[in-house]
Amino acid sequence: MLDSVKPQSPSLPSRQRIGYIDTAKGICIFLVVLGHCYIPQSGFLSMLRMPLYFTLSGFFFKDYGGLLPTFIKKFNKILIPFFFFYTAAFVILMAKVWAGAKAPHSFVAFFLSKDYLHVNGVLWFLLALFWSNMVFMILHRISSNMIFLGVASFSLMGLSLCLFTGDTFLPAYIDSGLTAMPFFFLGYCLRNTPILTPNKYDRYKYFTIPALLGVAVICFLIGDAPNVTISCNEITGCVPLFFIASTALVVATLLLCKAIGTIPFITYIGRYSLIILGIHMPIIETVLYCLLLCGVDCSSFPMNVCAFVVSISIASLLIKPLIRWFPKFTAQEDLIVINRGK
Numbered sequence: 001m002l003d004s005v006k007p008q009s010p011s012l013p014s015r016q017r018i019g020y021i022d023t024a025k026g027i028c029i030f031l032v033v034l035g036h037c038y039i040p041q042s043g044f045l046s047m048l049r050m051p052l053y054f055t056l057s058g059f060f061f062k063d064y065g066g067l068l069p070t071f072i073k074k075f076n077k078i079l080i081p082f083f084f085f086y087t088a089a090f091v092i093l094m095a096k097v098w099a100g101a102k103a104p105h106s107f108v109a110f111f112l113s114k115d116y117l118h119v120n121g122v123l124w125f126l127l128a129l130f131w132s133n134m135v136f137m138i139l140h141r142i143s144s145n146m147i148f149l150g151v152a153s154f155s156l157m158g159l160s161l162c163l164f165t166g167d168t169f170l171p172a173y174i175d176s177g178l179t180a181m182p183f184f185f186l187g188y189c190l191r192n193t194p195i196l197t198p199n200k201y202d203r204y205k206y207f208t209i210p211a212l213l214g215v216a217v218i219c220f221l222i223g224d225a226p227n228v229t230i231s232c233n234e235i236t237g238c239v240p241l242f243f244i245a246s247t248a249l250v251v252a253t254l255l256l257c258k259a260i261g262t263i264p265f266i267t268y269i270g271r272y273s274l275i276i277l278g279i280h281m282p283i284i285e286t287v288l289y290c291l292l293l294c295g296v297d298c299s300s301f302p303m304n305v306c307a308f309v310v311s312i313s314i315a316s317l318l319i320k321p322l323i324r325w326f327p328k329f330t331a332q333e334d335l336i337v338i339n340r341g342k
Helices: 019-036 043-047 049-059 067-098 121-142 146-163 171-179 181-190 200-222 239-260 266-271 273-293 301-317 319-325
Strands: 227-229 234-236
Touching: 019 049, 019 239, 019 266, 019 273, 019 301, 043 049, 043 200, 043 227, 043 239, 049 121, 049 181, 049 239, 067 121, 067 273, 121 146, 121 171, 121 181, 121 273, 146 171, 146 181, 171 181, 181 239, 200 239, 227 239, 266 273, 266 301, 273 301, 273 319, 301 319
Parallel strands: none
Antiparallel strands: 227 234
């Protein structure tokens, strides 16, 4: 999700951005912010948001020359932004506590419990994404055979869902990263298809997209809204149907975004979706807290819409200052640089 460039692609110049990928990420982060503002969404969309994010990350998976270089690269691109946004949210929470708000406030509890998401809880995704990257890197180092990678990815998901549910979990969302492995593998598979660039099959998109959406709807209906909540390994309905529906939705969304291209604002926030992810929850919580202090009923739908508009607006306005003032903490530049000349 974090790198919208295809490394070493023969058809694209190095570091060229792919507009429709940013559009896909923008749609996802838009839906995420909507959901966190308590605006109801169809359970159908839950089969798309997180699977698409992990798929896009697998889409741009790259071996940076070994386990250590890859670890450092992902540390720069994922873990440093995680600690930056997590610490900033914790400071904001402590300010509210000092102002008299009653809220749990432990800096380390987030890493030790899945029930403690009071400090920018959406950042679980970055931890899980880091583990997905590193585990897939290890698998890829063992063998780049697609069958091996697929079997290993699904096996790890199965083990995670069987062993780590409810009160049993691995620290720092390692189990969530394992659960997401099939979607990471899906992205890795898609990178080896013509889906990325214009090709002769594009003329079939008006048939392919509705067909894929139809498959997703059928799976959703016959499976009684199947879902795997990756953050906490909660299973609803049939897992295979969930994966089939999610795969169909992910591919349909990518094809649709490819056909549309860029969408003003949506593509922009998609390009900086990591920043929107990192800052939108503290903004939403602060906006709702201020409304509550003013005696406003924050549970009403109009206030939720208001909170969404204000929050997404503030978050988008903060993108430029954050990448200008904190480029090394927002994944724009590497904080730790490996000297490859030695």
